[in-house]
Amino acid sequence: MSQSSPPDAVSSPPAPAPAGLSRRSVVAAGTGNALEFYDFAIFASLTPVISQLFFPSGDQLAAILSTLALYAVGFVMRPVGAIVFGRLADRLGRRIPLAISVLLMGVTTVLIGVMPTYAQAGVVAPLLLCIARLLQGLSVGGEFGTSASFLVEHAPRHRRGLYGSFAFFSSTAGSVLGALVVLLLTIGMPADALSGWGWRIPFLLGFPLLVIGLYLRYRIAESPEFEAVRAENARAKSPLRTLFREHWRAFLTLIGICIGFSVASATAQAFVLTYIRTVVGLPAVQALTSVVLATTFGVVMVLVFGHLSDRYGRRTILIFACVLTVLLPYPSLLVMSLSGFGSALLGQLILWVPVAAFGGAIPALFAELFPTKVRASGFGIGYGFGSAIFAGTAPFVATLLIELTGNTLSPAWYMTAAGLVTLVVVVTSVSVRRSSVS
Numbered sequence: 402m403s404q405s406s407p408p409d410a411v412s413s414p415p416a417p418a419p420a421g422l423s424r425r426s427v428v429a430a431g432t433g434n435a436l437e438f439y440d441f442a443i444f445a446s447l448t449p450v451i452s453q454l455f456f457p458s459g460d461q462l463a464a465i466l467s468t469l470a471l472y473a474v475g476f477v478m479r480p481v482g483a484i485v486f487g488r489l490a491d492r493l494g495r496r497i498p499l500a501i502s503v504l505l506m507g508v509t510t511v512l513i514g515v516m517p518t519y520a521q522a523g524v525v526a527p528l529l530l531c532i533a534r535l536l537q538g539l540s541v542g543g544e545f546g547t548s549a550s551f552l553v554e555h556a557p558r559h560r561r562g563l564y565g566s567f568a569f570f571s572s573t574a575g576s577v578l579g580a581l582v583v584l585l586l587t588i589g590m591p592a593d594a595l596s597g598w599g600w601r602i603p604f605l606l607g608f609p610l611l612v613i614g615l616y617l618r619y620r621i622a623e624s625p626e627f628e629a630v631r632a633e634n635a636r637a638k639s640p641l642r643t644l645f646r647e648h649w650r651a652f653l654t655l656i657g658i659c660i661g662f663s664v665a666s667a668t669a670q671a672f673v674l675t676y677i678r679t680v681v682g683l684p685a686v687q688a689l690t691s692v693v694l695a696t697t698f699g700v701v702m703v704l705v706f707g708h709l710s711d712r713y714g715r716r717t718i719l720i721f722a723c724v725l726t727v728l729l730p731y732p733s734l735l736v737m738s739l740s741g742f743g744s745a746l747l748g749q750l751i752l753w754v755p756v757a758a759f760g761g762a763i764p765a766l767f768a769e770l771f772p773t774k775v776r777a778s779g780f781g782i783g784y785g786f787g788s789a790i791f792a793g794t795a796p797f798v799a800t801l802l803i804e805l806t807g808n809t810l811s812p813a814w815y816m817t818a819a820g821l822v823t824l825v826v827v828v829t830s831v832s833v834r835r836s837s838v839s
Contacts, residue, residue, distance in 0.1 A: 482542020
């Protein structure tokens with residue numbers, strides 16, 4: 402098996418970028434990604450608190466389901482954000498939408514931190530929270546596809562997988578940071594203080610991340626591949642029309658791959674904490690500590706699999722990820738259900754292996770599925786739809802399955818089914834074969 406990439410099926414090789422420029426580009430793109438997913442992590446970590454503050458109910462499950470539904474609302478606007486920001490990125494360049502998206506996410510995150518609760522504003526409180534989540538979803542929809550495309554377009558040809566994996570690496574690092582902040586607050590203050598005012602602190606801490614992200618993104622240079630397309634006057638007049646007229650097969654392939662990845666990653670990053678606290682009954686500090694440690698392991702493994710995708714091909718790593726997504730969810734939840742810190746941590750480590758394999762391979766693969774002139778639109782819109790449908794609803798579906806079946810291991814069925822669907826897509830797709838290292 403060769404370690405070098407074949408000619409790209411859909412785009413020309415990127416121009417080499419100076420090492421300093423590449424490092425600055427990675428940091429700038431990564432900081433924005435971290436901010437985007439920092440908020441999603443703190444929202445998921447604070448689900449038990451937020452459910453009581455914004456959806457008071459005598460039924461704890463109903464309150465949690467309402468909060469998880471609001472978590473899903475943040476995904477609804479992702480396709481819209483991808484359409485808006487993707488068109489900007491493919492027409493004007495990657496830098497402008499990257500700056501706008503980090504500004505929108507940072508501002509709405511801070512606004513949640515000063516938002517009134519149900520006790521203070523009644524039904525207006527959950528309505529305002531819903532609006533904020535919609536705006537955050539719009540931001541994320543424009544962020545991931547554009548930043549991952551930006552990173553891949555700056556990468557040397559033989560390092561696309563590694564460079565691209567920084568997109569998911571940085572977003573997962575943001576998740577670690579969010580969970581860590583909530584953990585430290587949970588340890589450092591009484592429960593009534595946390596639910597009274599302490600829950601606002603993680604959201605307000607999004608402000609310095611906003612300032613740093615804006616500063617770094619203001620200073621980055623445009624993607625060399627996009628500059629080449631602009632110099633040749635080869636930009637698509639209507640990226641959306643070109644995408645669906647000429648690249649619809651690649652678009653459907655991307656969504657098919659998103660199914661397994663989205664369900665597995667949303668389960669690991671958004672559902673597991675609620676599961677080990679409310680179903681397994683692990684104390685809050687132990688539960689949060691296990692999540693921070695497991696997610697840190699996932700962060701490291703994302704880069705490992707990104708490198709391996711350069712060496713052995715995206716398709717090989719994706720097949721590996723799909724097979725593990727089929728085989729590991731049941732034993733993972735079974736281990737978590739043994740009611741101890743060690744078992745909760747081990748179960749999460751098991752689940753993070755396929756998630757990291759997906760996260761390491763798909764940024765470069767998704768970018769390689771489309772030519773430069775529609776790359777941000779194709780990547781962003783496909784990923785936006787896939788994550789909205791499958792990642793946004795995964796925690797809700799998992800919780801509902803437990804309620805309907807009475808089986809605490811039933812969420813594994815959903816992950817296994819999603820992994821099977823994506824495995825079929827990866828094995829049969831011509832687009833994946835052409836975009837992978839042979």
